[in-house]
Amino acid sequence: MHYDFVPISERKPLKWPNGKRLAIILTTNFEYWDAVRESPKMFYPGGPSIVGGDLPGNVYDNPNYTWREYGQRIGVWRMFDVFDAEGVPSSCTVNAKMMLERPQVIHAALERKWELIAHNYVQTDLLTDNMFDEAAEREVIRSTLKVYEDFCGFKSKGWLSSSLRSTLNTVDILAEEGVLFTCDLLNDDQPYMVRTRSGKPMVSVSYTSEVNDFTVFMRQGNTVNGGIDVFKEQFDWLYAESAASGRFMNIGLHPHVIGQPFRIRALRDFIRYAKQFDDVWFATREEIASWYANNHASHVATGKQ
Template identity: 80%
Template sequence: MKYNFIPITHRKPLRWPNGKRLAIILTTNLEYWDPVRDTAKPFYPGGPSIVGGDLPGNVYDNANYTWREYGQRVGVWRMFDVFDAEGVQTSCTMNAKMALERRPAVDAALERGWEIVAHNYVQSELLTDYMFDEAAEREIIRKTLDIYEEVCGRKAKGWLSSSLRSTLNTIDILAEEGLIFVTDLLNDDQPYLVETRSGRPMVSISYTSEVNDFSFLRQGLSAESGLQMFREQFDWLYAESATSGRFMNIGLHPHVIGQAYRIRALRDFIRYAKQFDDVWFATREEIAEWYLQNHSSHI
């Protein structure tokens, strides 16, 4: 995996299709955590906890497990109601075990024709556990992709690693498995090509840890201040996109933004962004396929 360092000021203008100037990706993370893991080491379930203190993996953490499960039982349905009411699509990332253990949410996304992005086997297992064992990492990726194909009825096109913890081999493996985009790299507001050892091109479409509902927890944001964060990001990127297109991703987790006292921030942001005719509510696959055909006019 290799990518060139080309600052945004050294690129040609990016022109999205159909005269659009800012692409918005609303990412809903469909994630599953095992209640326990066979280890005495602290259990890393992914993302901040609502009740602090690390327990060993083989000790059940009721408070944090059931808080996250709220997103699967209640929060995600509140989010889907908002997306339906506002007439916009969301790009769903999916752990393989989410499909195995919490199938209704996955089926609801598929019924709506929304994008599903492979998101590792289970949220509580990181690819960095296999930093020095490429064969084991490939096995996890293949197991994830097999379940994805079985559940979604098609092969996966893109990938997000659990907690963004990928290795130096991950993108090369993904390219060799036939994927065309990755969202692990947090370093841009535009797509770019990543070189791989197989020679198969991979499009980077950055996720974000900044414009993310975890900021509601880390920074103590309310619905109003969270909405302000979303709008600030949008307004600045929209202004910049007058000369060269940008994308804006929002990372969303049903157990966080799906809480009743936060959901208004998502709804009101969507209503705000919909006022702009040249905004594109895009999927990552749409962006990746377009960029594969048009990257030479950009970088």
């Protein structure tokens, strides 16, 4: 993997299709966690916990497991209701075990023709566990992509690593496995091309750890109104900048966090706010990546991709 350092001051204006200025990506993460593992090693939960204190992998952590499962049983359906009522799509990430263990959620997204992006095999495993074993990392990626294709009937065009913990080999492996875009690189408000050792195209369409319900509500402790303020502040500044060159804005959403009754209004009210702007594009990452792969030369000069 290699990408050139091209600051935004050295790029040409980015012009989205159909005169749009700001692309909005509402990312809903469909994630499954194992209740226990065979190993007595400390169990990495794959996200913040609601009750502190780490337990060994072979000890069941009831409050944290069932809190996360609330998102699968209740929270995600509340989110579906909001998206349906407001008439906007979500770009969804999904790990392989979520497809195997909670298929009703994935079928609901497929029925809505929403985007699904491969998101590791299970939330509690990290690609960085295989930092020094590329063959093992490739097997995790291949196994994930196979479950995805078997379940959906088509191949995943994108990838988000669990907890964003990718390795220096991940992008190269993904390109060789036929994936078009990665969400792991958190360093931009615009897409860009990543060079791969195979020469196959790879587009970065960044996820975010900042405008993310984990960060906004759990780490920063915002109320629902405080969360709305964060989302709107991000939107307003990017929208102003997009008058000169297009931007995208991503919000990372987790059903067990934003899907709580006392937080869901933040999602609904932000969508209603953004819908007031005719030149905002509620986009999928695949739409952005496919378009950019064909049009990046008009944005970043050859040799600076």
